[in-house]
Amino acid sequence: MGVDAIVLAAGKGTRMKSVLPKVLHEVCGVPMVEHARRAAVAAGCDRVIVVVNPETEPAIRELLEPLGCVFAVQDPPLGTGHAVLQALPLIQGEEVLVLCGDTPLLTGDTLGAVVGLRRETESDGVVATFEPADARGYGRIARSGVQVEGIIEDADCTPEQRRNLKEVNSGVFCFATEAIQRHLPNVAPNEKKGEIYLTDVVNAIHRAGGTVQALGDLREEEFLGVNDRWMLAEASRIMRTTILRRLAEGGVTIVDPASTYIGADVRCEPDVTILPMCTIDGATTIGSGSQIGPNCWIKDATIGRDVRIFMSHMDQAIVGEKCRCGPFSNLRPGAVLEAGVKIGNFVEIKNAVVGEKTAVSHLTYLGDATIGAGANIGAGTITCNYDGFQKWRTTIGEGAFVGSNSTLIAPVTVGDGAFVAAGSVVTKDVPGGALAVGRARQDNKEGWMAKWRSRKAAESGEAENSTQ
DSSP states (O other), X not given: OOEEEEEEOOOOOGGGOOSSOGGGSEETTEEHHXXXXXXXXXXXXSEEEEEEXXXXXXXXXXXXXXXXXXXXXXXXXXXXHHHHHHXXXXXXXXXXXXXXXXXXXOOHXXXXXXXXXXXXXXXXXXXXXXXXXXXXXSOEEEEETTEEEEEEOGGGOOHHHHHHOOOEEEEEEEEEHHHHHHHGGGOOOOTTTOOOOTHHHHHHHHHTTOOEEEEOSOOGGGGOOOOSHHHHHHHHHHHHHHHHHHHHHXXXXXXXXXXXXXXXXXXXXXXXXXOSSEEXXXXXXXXXXXXXXXXXXXXXXXXXXXXXXXXXXXXSOEEOTTOEEOSSOEEXXXXXXXXXXXXXXXXXEEEEEEOTTOEEEEEEEEEEEEEOTTOEEOTTOEEEOBOSSOBOOEEEOTTOEEOTTOEEESSEEEOTTOEEOTTOEXXXXXXXXXXXXXXXXXXXXXXXXXXXXXXXXXXXXXXXHHTO
């Protein structure tokens, strides 16, 4: 029995005050609508239909179409029921799960339970419900035993209903496809707003003698809908706590959860330690025994086992086992450190492979370069990779020694075991085992300093007398 999901993502989100569509705002590094899609897939949905509006369709399609989603366009926006109507022609499964694209905390377990209850009871529909601390603004569930007779919008509730009906609609539904296709097209628009409400399908099914059940006693925070930036921050806080707890339960030490920000797609092996003031995001993986922090920002990096990174930035870098990075190192996209590399303070690596057990201890820029194993790169070394028009590559061989304050002007190769003298400007290839000296000859002038001081003192006295 196939199940399709309809994700409602056509709202314009004006309260976000952003040119970015609301559902594309990220919670823990992942757009909200992608969180919704993942939850639907985890619940067993075979197909995800996303309802969008014409303005937001291109950006949402760019994100989700490669992931297999199909799209329905709601124009103009005339309510949740009208949005689902646009998706009905695309439904192929025997069941349809409906959820909102701005509820990033929904889990596959909860959605799967909603689908499971509908199958178990063979009812026409199931609505997920909960009892909030403050029910204002929520549609209230009217029950007769286990059967849901209707959902009453908050604005339409009598004072007595507001007092007595504590169970509310979460916005998550599962319907038999045949039932929603039969009843939804006959739902009349609301008299006050002229919109078609999905909740009125529940009322229509009940009036026609069908059955709708509620899956209740669910956690309120899971259904948090994001309407503004503060609610976005609140959703991020809740999810961040969930992520940190999951990692800790999997054997990761989180020294200070209050100052640690880890994205939803980050994966850590057991015995990783995360020190305070770290942000780790994207598709980052961290191997066992590694210690990260304090004060690190890492995104989309692959970090091996027993690595030590502190007070450093990393973006799309690969770090082999037993490497040491920091403080104040910056590994940019394309940086690859093989096993046992040492990257010290104020070192920047970009699109460069650094061979195993190579030391780049401080004050260095290596861009568009290949560094052999066991090399030593002295302080102040720079690969001049850009000539104003294109990038050029530098190659440094195994066991090479590059002295401090050297400038390597690409394209250039320093051979295996070669030695570049400190302060050299290297413009030609250096053969393996050779010494390269690319600096002006030093000329010492004996007694020069005393003569210079005497002359300057005399000049200073003359200047003083001239002003008197």
